[in-house]
Amino acid sequence: MTTNELFSQDKSYVMQTYGRFPVAIERGEGATLYDPEGKAYIDFASGIGVLSIGTAHPKFVEAVSAQAGKLAHASNLFFTEPGVILAKRLCEKSGMDKVFFSNSGAESNEGMIKLARKYSTDRYDNDRTEIITLVNSFHGRTISTLAATGQDVFHQYFYPFTEGFAHVPANDLDALKAAATDRTCAVMMELVQGEGGVLPLDRGYVKAVESFCKENDLLLLIDEVQTGIGRTGTLFAFQGYGISPDVVSCAKGIGGGLPLGAVLASKTCSDVLGPGTHATTFGANPICTAAGNAVLDVLEDGILESVSEKGAYLRSKIEEMGFATRGMGLMIGIVVEAGTHKETVKKLIEQGLLCITAGKDAIRLLPPLTITKDEMDRGLAILKQVLCGGSK
Numbered sequence: 001m002t003t004n005e006l007f008s009q010d011k012s013y014v015m016q017t018y019g020r021f022p023v024a025i026e027r028g029e030g031a032t033l034y035d036p037e038g039k040a041y042i043d044f045a046s047g048i049g050v051l052s053i054g055t056a057h058p059k060f061v062e063a064v065s066a067q068a069g070k071l072a073h074a075s076n077l078f079f080t081e082p083g084v085i086l087a088k089r090l091c092e093k094s095g096m097d098k099v100f101f102s103n104s105g106a107e108s109n110e111g112m113i114k115l116a117r118k119y120s121t122d123r124y125d126n127d128r129t130e131i132i133t134l135v136n137s138f139h140g141r142t143i144s145t146l147a148a149t150g151q152d153v154f155h156q157y158f159y160p161f162t163e164g165f166a167h168v169p170a171n172d173l174d175a176l177k178a179a180a181t182d183r184t185c186a187v188m189m190e191l192v193q194g195e196g197g198v199l200p201l202d203r204g205y206v207k208a209v210e211s212f213c214k215e216n217d218l219l220l221l222i223d224e225v226q227t228g229i230g231r232t233g234t235l236f237a238f239q240g241y242g243i244s245p246d247v248v249s250c251a252k253g254i255g256g257g258l259p260l261g262a263v264l265a266s267k268t269c270s271d272v273l274g275p276g277t278h279a280t281t282f283g284a285n286p287i288c289t290a291a292g293n294a295v296l297d298v299l300e301d302g303i304l305e306s307v308s309e310k311g312a313y314l315r316s317k318i319e320e321m322g323f324a325t326r327g328m329g330l331m332i333g334i335v336v337e338a339g340t341h342k343e344t345v346k347k348l349i350e351q352g353l354l355c356i357t358a359g360k361d362a363i364r365l366l367p368p369l370t371i372t373k374d375e376m377d378r379g380l381a382i383l384k385q386v387l388c389g390g391s392k
């Protein structure tokens, strides 16, 4: 199908829930993608931080093809190898104790919320179930993760929402302490708010929240759906912050493009979800977890170490163009005049650079962690042309 045929058939047959850009993607290699007519795009978006090792990486193609030819699915009524190997590697690299595999970010967060509530009700009473989250956060699109999300725009249409979430402003320890009651069981947050605008939390605040949680037996839940799997320069952002969370969720980048999520629990709570308490049919799918192992193989091959350097390079070049940036590693927000970000991203895409927006004033860059210097330079040239080229 041509791009135009795709537009019109999508309109006829697909629920119009997405505000899509008028671009179709057919194939790609690394951080270069092509539409059906052969127009090339530099990928600074990774499909929202998913294509962690780029498109069609040989190790990904090999691992996925081999597993597809062997076994696609067995269900969790039986044991399969790729997920066990991936769980072991994730634990060894993160210091966490055990893993539950899900299929998406929202589902990982649902699992994390269930774990926190059960931990608390096992030890205390059935009223100690409230979770504090941050204003401007984003935790997903299910009814409970929408409730957890600290943005009012997400709290409409789908009533009744799950009870038991309190929202406090980020980087305000007093507000968090004031919101904690004898019904609070956990604090949940992103270390760099992604959808909210690429806003890293203050280090001192995060450390203080960690201590407050430990003192009060509140579980510290870190949503690493966007920051996890190397995005910020360490395998998980919590490692860069030097904290020890109780539970960590991840998704986006872990499957390298296939739908896979994970909940990682530390020793404090890794046995809370016992037999029969939590499950998903597709969890630990052998093809998706084989892809996850390929992602880790590539990160181990020098890519993880390159992330901070690549991020610093992009930011220094963008700052030379006269724009402020924020973020960590290859999770970058270019700060533009509030409200102009959507229009600018449209122009960038027209000129052949895929990127996305965040919050009210940021152009968000989430390039594949494997992006080459040449691809970065080609993307930077388009950025310069659009950001500094006047009305062109």
Ligand SMILES: *Cc1c(COP(=O)(O)O)cnc(C)c1O
Residues within 6 Å of the ligand: 104, 105, 106, 107, 109, 138, 139, 140, 141, 190, 194, 195, 223, 224, 225, 226, 227, 251, 252
């Ligand atoms: C994308 C995202 C989610 C939701 O992930 P889905 O896979 O879309 O369900 C949750 N939390 C954060 C921080 C995210 O960036």
